[in-house]
Amino acid sequence: MSALTNDLKKLTEAAERQTDGRDRFRQKLHLMPPVGWLNDPNGLCQFKGIYHAFFQYSPFNPEGGVKMWGHYTSPDMISWDYQGVIMYPDQPFDCSGVYSGCAFIEDGEMYLYYTGNVKLEDGDGYDYINSGREANTVLVKSGDGIHFGPKKLLMKNRDYPSDLTLHVRDPKVWKKDGVYYMIQGARTKDDVGQAIIFRSEDKVNWKVHSRVSTAHPFGYMWECPDYFELDGTKILSASVQGLEGGEWEDRNVYQSGYFILDREIYDNPGLSEYHLWDYGFDYYAPQSFETEDGRLIQIGWMGMPDCEEYTNRTIEDGWQHCFTFPREVYMRDGKVCQRPVRELEEKFGPVETASGQISMEGYQVYEADISGICGSRFRAVIGEELILEYGDGCFEMRFTDQDKGSVSGGRGVRYVRLNKLKDVKILVDVSSVEAFINGGQYVFSTRYYPEKASFCAEAQGAEMSFRAVRI
């Protein structure tokens, strides 16, 4: 271990030992940084039976800083063990951050691909788009998911298409018909967001294969692209920066969503319209993986970069952000839907049921299900301040107080137009709420900072059930 790595490790561990006064809003089900800042999920996989979730981690500052990979493992996606940092920014090709990437599993080995970020010292008038930075593709291997081998530099910016800016990142790898493919997000010199497909015969030597883009420019940068198939439906996920005006005005600063492809991704596909993965305040950079029993699981970052509108009240406690609860992505009636992974059911306490109306006090972590909604109105109030409401063809997530020091942390309202509301599943943790609407065809996620542990819901004739989560 180099002297730099050794010191970074010692400093990280010292920061992690300072745990005083951080408990107030700590989650029970959602992964958080031990201290400091967390963003994207990385390297998600199930390897030799164990789930691995790595994360973009800046332990020294709850408002972000140089990125490394923290590591959690779990037998069931519910209880997670922190395993420490597996990669520090300690090489010339990743010295400004061990940026996002994926895990690919084959023949009992875990292959981690990531972007080594380099930001050169200012002073030469760099714009950090076409000059002043590097995005390197790097590989690290592990045979047991606990010990990791040396970092191997695979590609530099000169290996990417020449009409791209220096913003190329976030590799995700898969295998199809004996060939390995990698997708990375990119920004062209004309400021158009795209995905680049690479191809390899051996997982080490990669060549640009093709590009994926929309018929008309869609944002200036695509981050964390992901590709998977569900019952034959080909899905390209991308986190898009630079969507402005029109329908984007009332939404988050950046978006995460998906396109349905009319052909294999490496075959120059046409892209459908863009569907959001999540309509709430806090959702970005999701990544998927397949479980050993064949489910497609997605975890997102329950946060929002470059967001000035609202904040997280955990910053004053020395930490910020968490992941979404793991969601199974599945097809229902030709639609892409999401639901919390079924492992959660193991943790349910006894069920409380009601018809038309329910009101519960004193629970911090629970799932509420409202089904068989036949009227045109629905309303739920969580912690007396967060309102989920349907009426006049619109489903809304809204806070009553939009002050940054209130329950909302400054959040206001998000909505989606909806012809019919059939059911709502609400998963509440200490400081987050995720609402799955119509079988999870629409999802709203938000952080919140409640003072009261209360829940009530109303929808004429609907069946309601409430289960505390015991953890």
Ligand code: FRU
């Ligand atoms: C997305 C992102 C990625 C990058 C990482 C850095 O949130 O900007 O594109 O690899 O975060 O932390």
